[in-house]
Structure formats: structure tokens, C-alpha cells
Amino acid sequence: MKVYLDNAATTPMAPEIIELMSEMMKTHFANPSSVHSFGRESKIIVEKARKTIAELLHTSPGNIFFTSGGTEADNMAIKCAINDHKITHAITSKLSHHAVLYPLEDLAAEGKIKLSYIDFDENGTVSLPHLKELLEDNERTFVSIMHANNEIGTIQPLKEIGEICKEHNAIFHSDTVQTMAHFPFNLQELNIDFMAASAHKFHGPKGVGFVYISENIQIKPMLRGGGQERNMRAGTENICGIAAMAMAMEMAYTNLEEETTYIKGLKKYMIEKLKTEINDVQFYGKCTDLDDSLYTVLSCHFPETDIAEMLLFNLDILGVACSGGSACVSGGSKGSHVFSAIMPNSKRPGIRFSFSKYNTKEDIDFAIEKLKELF
Numbered sequence: 001m002k003v004y005l006d007n008a009a010t011t012p013m014a015p016e017i018i019e020l021m022s023e024m025m026k027t028h029f030a031n032p033s034s035v036h037s038f039g040r041e042s043k044i045i046v047e048k049a050r051k052t053i054a055e056l057l058h059t060s061p062g063n064i065f066f067t068s069g070g071t072e073a074d075n076m077a078i079k080c081a082i083n084d085h086k087i088t089h090a091i092t093s094k095l096s097h098h099a100v101l102y103p104l105e106d107l108a109a110e111g112k113i114k115l116s117y118i119d120f121d122e123n124g125t126v127s128l129p130h131l132k133e134l135l136e137d138n139e140r141t142f143v144s145i146m147h148a149n150n151e152i153g154t155i156q157p158l159k160e161i162g163e164i165c166k167e168h169n170a171i172f173h174s175d176t177v178q179t180m181a182h183f184p185f186n187l188q189e190l191n192i193d194f195m196a197a198s199a200h201k202f203h204g205p206k207g208v209g210f211v212y213i214s215e216n217i218q219i220k221p222m223l224r225g226g227g228q229e230r231n232m233r234a235g236t237e238n239i240c241g242i243a244a245m246a247m248a249m250e251m252a253y254t255n256l257e258e259e260t261t262y263i264k265g266l267k268k269y270m271i272e273k274l275k276t277e278i279n280d281v282q283f284y285g286k287c288t289d290l291d292d293s294l295y296t297v298l299s300c301h302f303p304e305t306d307i308a309e310m311l312l313f314n315l316d317i318l319g320v321a322c323s324g325g326s327a328c329v330s331g332g333s334k335g336s337h338v339f340s341a342i343m344p345n346s347k348r349p350g351i352r353f354s355f356s357k358y359n360t361k362e363d364i365d366f367a368i369e370k371l372k373e374l375f
Contacts, residue, residue, distance in 0.1 A: 002319040003363040008150050008178060008297050008354035009323055014203040014251065017244045021205065024240045032237050033228065042239050049246035053210065056253050059187040065229045066210050066242050070177035071099040072222075073196035073211035074144075076233070077173045078103045080219035081194065082113060082142050085171065089138040091116045091131065093145060095124050095154075095338050097175055099196075100144050114138075118145070123285040124154035124342060128164060135168035146175035147183075151338040151352055152285035153294035155179075162191035171217065177201055177209075178294055181252035182260075193217045199241065203356070204248035208241030259357045264295045266355050270364045274300060277368050278375055284342060284350065296355050301339075301348040302375060308349040311374065315351075318370040323352045 004012070024045075030038030032046050047061070054061040067073045078100065082090065090104050090113045108115040116134050119127040126145060135141055143165050148155045158174060165172040173194035176185075180195075181202035187195075193216065198209035213219065213232075225234030252259070271288050274281045284299040286292050307314060312324050324336060339350040353367070 001366055003321065003359075003366050005320065005322045005353045005355065005359065005363065005367060007356040007359075008201075008294075008352065010200045010206065011203045011356050012358055013200075013205060014248060016251065017204055017248050020247055021240045021244050024243060028239055028243075032239060033226065042237075045239055045243050046237050049242045052246040052250055056249055057185050057187050057212065058189075059212065060215065062230075063187075063212055063215060064210050065213060065232050066208065066237060067233060068207055068238075069200075069209040070175065070196045070198035073194075073198075073209055074099040074173075074175055075103050076211055076219075076222045077194035077196065077213070078142070078144065079107070080222050081171050081173070081217065082107060084219045085140070085142075085217075087113060087140060087142045087171065089114050089116065089140070090142040090144065091118055091134050091170075092143075093118050093120055093124075093126055094341050095120060095149055095152075096144065096146055097150060097177070098337075100146065100173075100175055101337075104144065113142075122342070124149055124152050124338070125286075126156055126161075128157070128160060131161065131164055132168075135164065135170055139169075141168070141170040142173065143170050144173045144175070146177075147179045148176075148294040148297075149285070149338060150178045150294075150297070151336055152299045152342060153287050153297035154285045155293060158190055158192065166191040178296075181249045182256075182294075182296060184253070184256065187212065187214075199245035199248060202248050202252045204245045205241050208238050208245050210245070255357075260295060262357060263355050263359075264290045266359055266361065266364060267295055267298050269361055270298055270353065270355075270368075273364060273368045274371075278371055279303065282348070284339065297352060298354070299339075299350060299352045301343070301346065301350045302371075304347050305349060305375065307374065308347070311349050311351065314374055315367075315370060318373065320367045320370050322367075323354070324350060 030042045032043040050061045050064050107113045119130040171193050176195045177198050180197040193214045195212040200206040223234045280303045
């Protein structure tokens with residue numbers, strides 16, 4: 001038996017999505033920029049998907065631009081906004097995803113911006129008073145705070161952050177890759193300039209995502225070439241991927257309440273099993289708060305062990321797929337920058353388990369049994 005508990009890294013594609021893409025590859029292969037009937041049919045599919053996504057987020061289709069995924073969306077928002085608006089100061093958290101940290105650090109190293117890091121508490125929740133303080137000391141700032149942390153599950157108050165940014169004339173970007181299609185969004189009620197999404201986080205295909213850009217801000221394209229995406233993102237559109245993403249997102253929001261309840265039940269079950277079956281297991285951030293954390297993520301730290309560096313490998317050998325942090329650095333020698341920032345002096349090994357609608361209690365029972373063999 002093998003179980004997959006690494007859904008924050010990527011989710012399995014829904015069977016309905018696979019079927020859709022398979023059929024579309026046979027019938028809708030034309031370039032959406034072509035003027036013939038084949039191209040026009042492809043264009044209709046792209047625009048229909050854009051409209052579907054916009055309606056789910058309560059915004060205009062003109063604010064949705066398709067990308068290759070969340071990383072491109074984050075980089076596009078950061079680099080274009082800072083360059084085009086002559087921003088000299090940026091604020092983020094040291095817990096941000098590397099798709100945010102690296103481009104900001106690069107811009108700081110090039111001398112284009114001063115980069116400030118917002119304070120956070122032991123749970124990873126950012127300090128709103130510190131945000132105000134940093135904004136008051138700088139005239140025009142780019143702020144990037146991720147909605148929910150992909151490693152410890154901490155959720156940030158987007159509405160409050162957006163209001164503070166508006167008061168101080170700051171540009172606000174949020175990496176919403178982990179929460180898109182997992183939490184409801186009404187962009188009519190949020191003061192936010194940029195959001196990022198990636199289809200493979202909600203049972204869609206890899207290699208496709210989108211960036212939301214508010215009508216209140218204008219940027220130039222990061223990728224130059226053809227005039228696709230209304231001259232905002234060059235490159236022939238991934239028609240099948242875009243259609244599949246829209247369908248996956250629609251499926252997720254249609255069944256959001258039911259699936260959220262189910263996955264929270266799995267998370268609660270695993271918390272209870274870990275507490276009763278594993279000695280001295282502890283949890284990062286607010287992971288055990290089912291209503292105030294990313295319900296798909298459970299990050300734990302276990303007693304110190306001589307096999308700490310091989311823990312994930314051993315679990316994999318035993319049939320349990322999970323993560324020691326962000327999957328974007330899996331296979332590398334560096335540990336989780338988030339785990340290290342939250343507990344800088346800890347030698348306890350950390351593991352992230354993450355769930356989807358396709359997991360079962362039997363999966364969790366199996367994982368617990370294998371953990372018991374190691375601790």
C-alpha cells in the first residue's frame with residue numbers, strides 16, 4: 001500500500017479534468033490568435049474560461065490574465081509593479097514562498113529597492129502594527145503577504161492588510177496559490193492589486209495558472225512577443241490547460257462546503273491519532289485550529305532522532321508520501337526556511353502532511369502505523 005499526503009505540493013488531477021483535456025487535445029488544437037474558424041473556436045474557449053474564473057472571484061474578466069503558474073504570476077506582479085511604478089521600498093515576510101522572496105531579494109541586491117521584513121508571532125501571523133509602522137516611514141511601498149502559508153498553514157487577514165495598504169497608498173500583492181479554490185474570495189470586498197493562482201493546487205493540470213490584476217493599477221508585460229492576453233502576457237495560450245483550470249475551479253467552488261468539511265474531518269482525525277499514538281508530537285503554528293488555519297495542511301515536529309535527515313526518505317520507503325516543507329526545494333539539501341524561522345533553535349524534525357478530497361481515514365491509519373515504526 002502507498003498513500004499520498006503531499007497535496008500542498010500538488011494535487012492529483014480529477015478524472016473529469018483528465019477526460020476534458022484528452023478530448024480537447026483532439027478537437028481544439030488551433031492557435032487562439034488565428035483568424036480562421038479553428039482559431040476562433042479556441043479563442044472562445046479561452047475567453048469562456050476567463051469569464052468563469054472571474055465570476056467565481058466576483059471580479060471582471062478583464063482582471064484575469066493566464067500564466068504558466070503561480071511562480072510566474074508572483075514574479076510578474078512583483079517585478080512589473082516595482083519597475084513600472086518606480087517603487088523603492090517593499091515589505092514581505094521571511095515566511096513567504098521563494099517565488100516571492102527571491103525576486104524581491106534580487107531587486108534589493110540590485111539596489112532598486114529597500115526590502116523590509118514584517119514581524120510575525122510564534123504562529124507566523126504578521127504584525128499589523130508593524131506593517132503600519134513600516135508604511136508610515138516610506139512614501140510608496142509594494143507589500144507582498146501570502147494568504148496562507150504553504151508549510152505551516154497560517155492564514156493572514158487579507159481584508160485588514162488591504163485596508164492598511166490603501167490608507168498608505170501601498171500596492172498590495174498576495175500569493176494565494178494555496179487558498180485559491182479552497183477558500184471563497186469576493187474581490188469586490190478586498191483592496192488587493194495582485195493575486196496568484198496555480199491550477200495544480202486544486203486538481204487541475206500543471207503548467208497553467210493566472211494572475212489577478214486590479215483595474216486600479218497598470219503594468220507593462222513581463223514577457224514580450226505576441227499580443228496574447230490583451231498584450232499583457234506573450235505566448236500562445238495553453239488552451240486545454242486554461243479550460244481545465246476553469247473547470248477544476250468551478251468544481252471546487254461548487255462543492256466547497258462539502259469538501260472543506262470532509263477534509264477538516266481528516267485533519268482532525270490525524271491530529272487525534274498523532275496525539276494518542278506518537279509520543280511527544282507537537283504542531284507548528286495554528287495547525288490544530290481547524291477554523292483558523294489552512295485546512296489542507298498539518299505540520300508537525302517530532303522528537304529528536306538520529307534518523308532526522310532520512311525521515312522523509314524512510315517514510316517514502318514505507319509507502320507514505322509527505323513533505324519536510326516546501327516541495328519546490330524537495331530533493332535539495334536545504335531545510336524549510338519557514339520551519340527554521342518559526343523554531344530557529346529546534347533540532348526536532350518537521351513533517352508536513354497535506355490532504356485532498358481523495359484521501360481517506362485508511363490513508364491516515366496507514367501513515368500513523370508507519371510513523372510508529374520510526375518513533
